[in-house]
Amino acid sequence: MSKPFLSEPETSTTDTGVLLLNLGTPEAPTPQAVRPYLREFLSDQRVVELPRFLWQLLLRGIILPLRSRKSAHAYQSIWQDNGSPLLIGTRSLTQALSKALPESVITRFAMTYGQPSVMDVVQEMKKQGVANLLVVPLYPQYASSSSGAALDQLWRALLKQRVQMAVRSITSFCADTNYIKTLAAHIHTHWKQHGRGECLLLSFHGIPLAQQQAGDVYVEHCRTTTQHLVSELGLKDNEYRLAFQSRFGYAPWVGPSTQDLFNQLPQAGIKKLDVVCPGFVTDCLETLEEINIRGKADFLAHGGEQFHYIPCMSSENEWVKILIPLINQNLQGWL
Numbered sequence: 216m217s218k219p220f221l222s223e224p225e226t227s228t229t230d231t232g233v234l235l236l237n238l239g240t241p242e243a244p245t246p247q248a249v250r251p252y253l254r255e256f257l258s259d260q261r262v263v264e265l266p267r268f269l270w271q272l273l274l275r276g277i278i279l280p281l282r283s284r285k286s287a288h289a290y291q292s293i294w295q296d297n298g299s300p301l302l303i304g305t306r307s308l309t310q311a312l313s314k315a316l317p318e319s320v321i322t323r324f325a326m327t328y329g330q331p332s333v334m335d336v337v338q339e340m341k342k343q344g345v346a347n348l349l350v351v352p353l354y355p356q357y358a359s360s361s362s363g364a365a366l367d368q369l370w371r372a373l374l375k376q377r378v379q380m381a382v383r384s385i386t387s388f389c390a391d392t393n394y395i396k397t398l399a400a401h402i403h404t405h406w407k408q409h410g411r412g413e414c415l416l417l418s419f420h421g422i423p424l425a426q427q428q429a430g431d432v433y434v435e436h437c438r439t440t441t442q443h444l445v446s447e448l449g450l451k452d453n454e455y456r457l458a459f460q461s462r463f464g465y466a467p468w469v470g471p472s473t474q475d476l477f478n479q480l481p482q483a484g485i486k487k488l489d490v491v492c493p494g495f496v497t498d499c500l501e502t503l504e505e506i507n508i509r510g511k512a513d514f515l516a517h518g519g520e521q522f523h524y525i526p527c528m529s530s531e532n533e534w535v536k537i538l539i540p541l542i543n544q545n546l547q548g549w550l
């Protein structure tokens with residue numbers, strides 16, 4: 216029988232730690248590796264809120280066999296020599312923040328699904344002496360299915376601790392001034408280097424409409440980011456669009472859909488399109504494959520002439536500029 220609480224070191228420590236949380240990604244771009252990742256992800260009731268038994272029948276019987284193969288194929292098109300872009304990006308962001316924070320702060324990352332797990336990393340940080348922990352889900356806009364699910368894993372880890380850590384968490388930073396200004400500057404730099412389209416599409420990951428109607432603040436947060444960003448960029452109403460991507464399943468999702476806009480915008484006279492994904496801290500399957508491969512092909516096939524995807528901001532310069540002040544503000548009194 217497993218013990219209800221973990222054994223603790225006898226010395227009491229007071230070190231401070233910062234834990235970054237991201238979604239997780241498969242170990243390899245193969246159906247065999249994608250399947251356990253999707254099973255864990257899609258079994259989370261924050262992600263799919265259907266009755267558990269019915270959903271598990273559907274998931275294991277129909278969805279996993281089909282989706283694992285389809286997703287593995289998509290992952291193959293973006294996989295890098297050293298692994299999944301989401302893992303590479305999260306690791307390099309952790310290294311950059313670790314360098315920029317005082318040496319005494321222990322900085323790590325963990326994944327909501329897959330490896331490294333939140334449970335293992337929190338345990339390891341505790342062994343290293345962390346007693347005060349700041350947790351930063353890497354999602355500027357809060358959604359129950361992303362930030363909420365990430366924080367659930369942290370609370371699960373704390374349930375195992377005999378002597379619990381002091382914990383602070385950042386739940387969202389959708390209107391943070393450094394985030395908005397740095398993102399606006401990033402877009403300007405892209406325009407200077409590659410030219411500017413007729414319209415800027417801000418594409419956020421979607422959520423099921425039922426979750427929004429049940430009170431999730433996610434869409435409101437996406438609108439807040441959009442308002443601040445377009446005002447910082449000085450865009451007129453006809454120079455930008457807000458849309459939601461990555462629809463999953465047959466139930467309605469929040470709209471308008473990014474996919475629909477790729478098909479419709481050329482007919483509405485927009486032939487040159489720039490796309491940015493402000494809700495993603497690191498490039499991943501949903502930006503590199505869904506937007507920059509499939510989305511681009513659809514837009515061009517429907518009469519579009521120029522499609523520029525503006526990549527996520529860099530870890531070393533831009534995200535450090537955004538996250539260090541936010542982290543320092545939340546570490547007050549601990550250092």
Ligand SMILES: C=CC1=C(C)c2cc3[nH]c(cc4nc(cc5[nH]c(cc1n2)c(C)c5CCC(=O)O)C(CCC(=O)O)=C4C)c(C)c3C=C
Binds near residue numbers: 253
């Ligand atoms: C803003 C962050 C995200 C929210 C909100 C979110 C909700 C959400 N996602 C799914 C289903 C899938 N998402 C998948 C990939 C994926 N999702 C996010 C972020 C959010 N998801 C990221 C960063 C990624 C990329 C992971 C990577 O390895 O690069 C996938 C897996 C890929 C696929 O098969 O398409 C699924 C499935 C739901 C159902 C949902 C809200 C309820």
Ligand SMILES: [Fe+2]
Binds near residue numbers: 528
């Ligand atoms: Fe940049």
Ligand SMILES: [Fe+2]
Binds near residue numbers: 461
């Ligand atoms: Fe997702």
